[in-house]
Amino acid sequence: MAAPDAETQRVILVTGPSGAGRTTAINALEDLGFEAIDNLPLGLIPRLIDGVSLRPMALGIDARGRDFSPEGLLDLQAQLSNDQRVTVELLYLDCRAEVLLRRFSETRRRHPLSPDDAPGEGIAREMEMLAPVRSGADLLIETSDLTPHDLRAQVQRWFGSETGQGMAVALHSFSYKRGLPNGLDMVFDCRFLHNPFWQKDLRKLTGLDAAVSDYVSRDARHAPFIEKVTDLVAFVLPASVEEGKAHFSVGFGCTGGQHRSVAVTECVAAALALQGWRVSIRHRELERLGLAAETSRIVKTGGEARN
Structure with a gap:
């Protein structure tokens, strides 16, 4: 860090x-x-x-x-x-x-x-x-x-200053009905994307399921949204490192915090990890509802580490 x-x-x-x-x-x-x-x-x-x-x-x-x-x-x-x-x-x-x-x-x-x-x-x-x-x-x-x-x-x-790999980036998915998580530096609203909740075969699944993430990604606005968000976060992170921040948190919210925000969080986390940022993931509503095990985790980096 x-x-x-x-x-x-x-x-x-x-x-x-x-x-x-x-x-x-x-x-x-x-x-x-x-x-x-x-x-x-x-x-x-x-x-x-x-x-x-x-x-x-x-x-x-x-x-x-x-x-x-x-x-x-x-x-x-x-x-x-x-x-x-x-x-x-x-x-x-x-x-x-x-x-x-x-x-x-x-x-x-x-x-x-x-x-x-x-x-x-x-x-x-x-x-x-x-x-x-x-x-x-x-x-x-x-x-x-x-x-x-x-x-x-x-x-x-x-x-660790010597063994660490730069700033820690935490991505959170959440439900707007339950309020924003504490300490977010950026928040993005995912409620404009097509909602899997209205599909009976997807309603009980989560954004961690391939069927849900595929459905969300078929929205024509999904790919440009992921690209723009990733570019913006990646643009801000180096400046935050220069400012001396050791931790940067980004939130993605939707209505229930089960489908769209989860799928988007996973996509952005993967994109940032490929750029070498150390990313951790929290899916607040999935943890609360017990809908998925071990949803809080660290994403392995896929590129050179950022300092």
């Missing part, structure tokens, strides 16, 4: 369910030169930011914290985002419930939110509590199938 300019404090807020790898990620960031502090109460973070040091910081946020609440963390994220002295990113480490249960069983640890009960109850309670934070995260890393070594490599890829 490109480092912020010399006058900006870079802050990475690291959170996620217990057992998903927060400590591993914090240690990896510390090895990359970040000042790392784990389990810091939310109320102390603004005072910490008021210090004079411009060294990048990685702050671990634990749901067990005495003053923790999802609303408090999202409010802190918004507060820091509006602070001209700070470049803030919220990193969420996600993991499937059955994998977390296995990890707790293998280590015979008690879950912090259910010390007297089976770990499964605490896992379910914590994941439900953290759902708003997961939706508001700037970057999500799914750790279910990652070893600690793999997770360190992912963190180095996204945040």
Whole structure:
């Protein structure tokens, strides 16, 4: 990632369910030169930011914290985002419930939110509590199938000045009925494209299905739209790198967030990846409805990496 300019404090807020790898990620960031502090109460973070040091910081946020609440963390994220002295990113480490249960069983640890009960109850309670934070995260890393070594490599890829490949670009699909995702730098409306919802054989499918993406792409306006959007985003990204931004988010919305916005997000992500940009994808409504598994992912680059 490109480092912020010399006058900006870079802050990475690291959170996620217990057992998903927060400590591993914090240690990896510390090895990359970040000042790392784990389990810091939310109320102390603004005072910490008021210090004079411009060294990048990685702050671990634990749901067990005495003053923790999802609303408090999202409010802190918004507060820091509006602070001209700070470049803030919220990193969420996600993991499937059955994998977390296995990890707790293998280590015979008690879950912090259910010390007297089976770990499964605490896992379910914590994941439900953290759902708003997961939706508001700037970057999500799914750790279910990652070893600690793999997770360190992912963190180095996204945040390492030497091993990184330039700015991180996040593309989000969403439903306008549920509002815009937090922290978007650009938003594009896909509701003018032909709507697969009105086709009975496509209604229950998603933009990840070939039949839906083919239907959307047959709209004569689709190809020019993808080309113009890709050109515009690719034009803005280098300037954003020069400005010192480490993360750039683009949203694509449609009525239900299931068909058109998903298909367009996939097309633009593939086009940007071919140009060498590191792209992550979030399909908010598909995640919420459970219509597709592992929809949040990183797209492999197909060209030279951008710095």
